[in-house]
Amino acid sequence: MHPAFSVLIFTVASGAGYGLIFLLILGHLVGISALQDQMLILVAGITSLIFISCGLLASTLHLTNPKNAWRAFSRFKTSWLSREAVFAILFYPFVIGYLLAIYLQGSQLNGLSALLGVMSLVIAFITLFCTSMIYASLKTIKQWNTALTPVNYIVLGLMSGSLLLLAIQAMLAASPATDLYNLAFVFLAMGAVVKSIYFYWIGKPSGSTIKTATGFTQASVRLLDQGHSSNAFLNNEFGYTVEADKLLRIRMASLGLSFLIPALILMSTSSVLLVLAVFVCLAGLLAERWLFFAEARHVVRFFQANKKD
Amino acid sequence: MKLGLVVDLDTCVGCHGCATACKQWNTSGTIGPLSDQDPYSKDPSGTWLNRIRTYEVGDTPNSKTVHMPMSCMHCEDAACVTVCPTGASYKREEDGIVLVDQDKCMGCNLCAWACPYGARELDAEQGTMKKCTLCVDRIYDLKLPEAERQPACVLTCPTRSRTFGDFDDPNSEVSQLVRERSGKQLLPELGYNPVNTYLPPRNKPVAEVHAQASVSQTVKGWVNKIITR
Numbered sequence: 001m002h003p004a005f006s007v008l009i010f011t012v013a014s015g016a017g018y019g020l021i022f023l024l025i026l027g028h029l030v031g032i033s034a035l036q037d038q039m040l041i042l043v044a045g046i047t048s049l050i051f052i053s054c055g056l057l058a059s060t061l062h063l064t065n066p067k068n069a070w071r072a073f074s075r076f077k078t079s080w081l082s083r084e085a086v087f088a089i090l091f092y093p094f095v096i097g098y099l100l101a102i103y104l105q106g107s108q109l110n111g112l113s114a115l116l117g118v119m120s121l122v123i124a125f126i127t128l129f130c131t132s133m134i135y136a137s138l139k140t141i142k143q144w145n146t147a148l149t150p151v152n153y154i155v156l157g158l159m160s161g162s163l164l165l166l167a168i169q170a171m172l173a174a175s176p177a178t179d180l181y182n183l184a185f186v187f188l189a190m191g192a193v194v195k196s197i198y199f200y201w202i203g204k205p206s207g208s209t210i211k212t213a214t215g216f217t218q219a220s221v222r223l224l225d226q227g228h229s230s231n232a233f234l235n236n237e238f239g240y241t242v243e244a245d246k247l248l249r250i251r252m253a254s255l256g257l258s259f260l261i262p263a264l265i266l267m268s269t270s271s272v273l274l275v276l277a278v279f280v281c282l283a284g285l286l287a288e289r290w291l292f293f294a295e296a297r298h299v300v301r302f303f304q305a306n307k308k309d
Numbered sequence: 310m311k312l313g314l315v316v317d318l319d320t321c322v323g324c325h326g327c328a329t330a331c332k333q334w335n336t337s338g339t340i341g342p343l344s345d346q347d348p349y350s351k352d353p354s355g356t357w358l359n360r361i362r363t364y365e366v367g368d369t370p371n372s373k374t375v376h377m378p379m380s381c382m383h384c385e386d387a388a389c390v391t392v393c394p395t396g397a398s399y400k401r402e403e404d405g406i407v408l409v410d411q412d413k414c415m416g417c418n419l420c421a422w423a424c425p426y427g428a429r430e431l432d433a434e435q436g437t438m439k440k441c442t443l444c445v446d447r448i449y450d451l452k453l454p455e456a457e458r459q460p461a462c463v464l465t466c467p468t469r470s471r472t473f474g475d476f477d478d479p480n481s482e483v484s485q486l487v488r489e490r491s492g493k494q495l496l497p498e499l500g501y502n503p504v505n506t507y508l509p510p511r512n513k514p515v516a517e518v519h520a521q522a523s524v525s526q527t528v529k530g531w532v533n534k535i536i537t538r
Contacts, residue, residue, distance in 0.1 A: 001422075064416030064436035071395035071413055081419055082394035139388065139499050140425045208496055214377060215493040215507055216366045224374065225363040227325070232354045233430040237421065299496060300427035303362060303379065 001141065002240040003293035010059035011131060012160070012285045014088075015153060017051030018124040019161020020044060021095060023183070025121040027165075028107070029114065034169055034177030038107045044168045045099045048161075056088055080137050084130035087123055095120040128157050135292075142207045143296040148198045155194045156258075156288070159187035160281055163262060167278045170271040184266060192259040195288065199251065202295060213302035223305030238298040247295060250287055257284025310404040311477040312443055313383050313504030314463065315486050317470040319511050321361075323376030327462035327471060328359040331380070331441070334461035339446045340411055344434035356432045358441045359462060366510075370518055373510055378471075380462070381428040381441035382495070382503030383407050389420035389429060397438070405504060406443045414438050425496050426503070448473075476504055 024044045027035040035041065060066050073089070075082040098120050101113035109117070132153030135144040162184040170176040211217045231239070257280050265277040335358060336343040345355035359380040366373050383400075387407050390398045397413035398420050400406070409420075409429075414437040421429040421438065429440045444460035447453065457464065463471045474483035483506070486492065492506035520526075 062417070064418075064431060064433075065414060066416075068395055068397075068413055068415035071397070072415060072417075073394075074396050075394050078391045079394040079419075081392065081417065085394060134392075134419070137392065138423055139501075140423060208498060212498055213496055214364055214366070214375075215495055215509065216364075216375070219367040222365045223362060224365050225323075227328075227361045227363065228357075230352045230354060233356070233421075233433075234360070234427045237418070237431075238427070298422065299425045299499070303377075303427060 001293045001296040001298060002237050003290045004062045006058045006061035008286055008289045008293070010055045011153070011289050012055070012282060013051045013058065014055030014131065015128060015157030015285075016160035016164055016282065017048040017053075017055060018128045019157035019159065020051065020164045021048040021161070022121050022124045022128075023158065023161050023165050024048070025098070025117045025124075027180075029109070029117055029121075032177075032179050034173070034180055036107045037172070038102055040169055040172050041102050041107055042099060043172065044165055045095065045102070047164065047168060049095065049099075051164075052088075052091075080130055080133040084127060084134060087127040087130055091120065091123045091127060094123060125154075128154055140299045141296045142299075143202045144292075146201065148194070148201060152194055152198055152292075155187070155190050156285060159184075159191040159258075160278070160285055162187045163274075163278050163281050166266075167271075167274040170274050174271060176271065176274065181266070185263065188259050188263045188266070192255065195255065195258070208299050208302060210302045210305060213299065226304060234300060234304060238300050239304060240294065242294050247291065250291055250294075254284050254287035254291060257281065258288055259284070310475050311385070311504055312404045312406060312448075312474070313476055313483065313506070314380075314443075314460070315472040315474070315483045315492060315506050315508060316378055317472075317486075317490075317508045318375050318377060319508060320468045320470040321376045321378060322468055322470075323361055323363050323374075324467060325361050326465050326467055327378055328357055328361055330461040330465035331359045332357055334444060334447065335442065338442065338444070340409065340439055340442060341435060341437075342432075343439055344432050346433055354433070356430045356439050358428075358430070358439060360427065375510060377507070378462075379426055379428065379495075380505070381407060381443075382426055382501070382505040383441075383443065385502035385504060386500060388423040388501060392419045392423045394419070406445055407440070408442055408445065409438050409440055411435070411437050425499050425501065443473075476506075 024035065024041065028041060060069055063069055072082055072085045076086050094116050098113060098116035101116060129150055132150035136149035139145050166176055166180045166184045169180055210221045214221050262277040262281045265273050332343055343356040347353055348355060359378055361376055361378045364375045364377060366375050383405055387400050390400050390407060395413050395415050397410045399408060416431060416436045418431060421431060429438050432439045447460060448458050450458060459473045463473045472483050472486060474481040476483055478484060486508060487506050490508040492508050494503050494506060
């Protein structure tokens with residue numbers, strides 16, 4: 001699959017934003033002491049809104065006919081993309097209400113602000129899940145059509161969110177809180193495990209072949225002619241192929257940047273370096289999302305007999 | 310009604326006539342122009358609703374060249390319609406034709422990702438998704454003589470390897486062809502239940518290959534027989 005840069009930015013940025021707001025509000029509601037600070041909640045809340053909004057704006061850049069984008073709210077019953085759009089918009093009034101309540105009343109919770117908080121965190125989680133299901137629901141792409149896809153999106157979203165939360169808290173309070181510090185470590189470890197399982201799983205051959213595609217299941221089938229002399233939509237969109245050794249190098253870079261280096265930086269516990277850890281992690285996740293597309297092989301490639309299938 | 314096509318892989322000669330007729334009819338049809346990019350350059354590109362690929366099936370001397378035209382299969386469980394967030398993609402209740410409302414499409418590409426047959430192509434100039442309409446603007450046109458109320462690809466096919474009809478009617482020509490020639494669906498394992506069906510090539514006698522007999526070969530053969538015993 002051709003990796004569209006706007007979609008990479010969208011999934012990484014909005015994932016980090018939803019992860020951040022989810023952990024922030026959850027921590028505030030269950031009473032983690034470091035998160036009972038009005039200033040911290042406002043700064044982290046607004047940061048998450050910036051991440052989410054930039055992500056959503058980036059997602060509209062890959063539309064070729066954006067004047068009809070407003071119609072994307074109309075197929076909630078069937079389309080995961082429509083669900084994602086509806087929940088992404090529904091999220092705003094609740095989270096703005098929650099942040100407004102914090103701004104006006106301080107970090108002390110009352111019935112209304114708690115309700116707004118619960119609604120915001122639930123919708124944030126659902127939106128993240130819907131984003132992942134856009135990909136996981138496609139039966140045509142074996143590497144996406146798995147429960148590992150939503151698990152990856154949610155864990156990596158929460159992971160980058162926990163790093164962001166820790167960095168913001170450490171900047172404001174001058175020293176990182178132990179709870180958030182441990183949380184970020186746990187998510188880094190979970191992310192690395194989940195991603196490794198995914199890489200292992202997509203390496204296993206299974207599914208359709210050129211034989212089931214063409215219906216000649218009892219003989220060898222070779223493509224003689226693609227039927228067109230130069231690339232068109234199908235080849236550009238689905239024929240995207242990267243050399244195996246380059247994929248391997250980017251995998252290593254992505255694992256290092258997303259999980260290993262942030263974990264090493266975390267051990268230093270310097271507030272400034274924690275901000276660096278966030279950026280390194282986000283860069284690693286961009287590489288991870290690029291791989292998510294570049295390694296996905298659409299079944300139409302069997303008809304086109306694109307290389308390495 | 311369940312309208313669709315039967316393609317006979319035994320008689321298709323891969324002339325691309327169906328694709329050309331399709332482009333000619335549909336570029337001025339209901340889904341608007343099918344734009345081309347740099348059509349006369351070294352690297353031409355464009356929107357087509359029908360693509361013909363050629364395969365070699367089996368190994369020499371038992372191999373066969375098979376031409377496989379592919380357009381929208383008008384699936385019974387059309388995932389392209391399910392994933393569409395705007396409602397631009399829809400499947401008609403009355404005849405099962407899958408269409409894209411060009412006025413609603415936002416060009417997100419998701420339906421093309423959901424289609425296993427590569428039947429949907431994004432028009433680079435219009436920014437909307439284009440696909441086979443089964444010539445919906447021909448087959449119901451009462452001003453045309455009845456024999457011409459068929460998709461352009463079917464009418465133009467010089468070997469008559471394409472047949473159009475109602476798969477719900479057990480006595481229609483398409484249903485009979487599928488029964489008699491054991492028609493096959495492509496990628497049935499995905500469960501989209503495509504309506505368009507492909508008739509596999511008939512089995513023909515294999516052309517025999519005679520090895521040149523020579524005295525030395527015959528003697529070698531005898532020696533080999535003795536040694537293996």
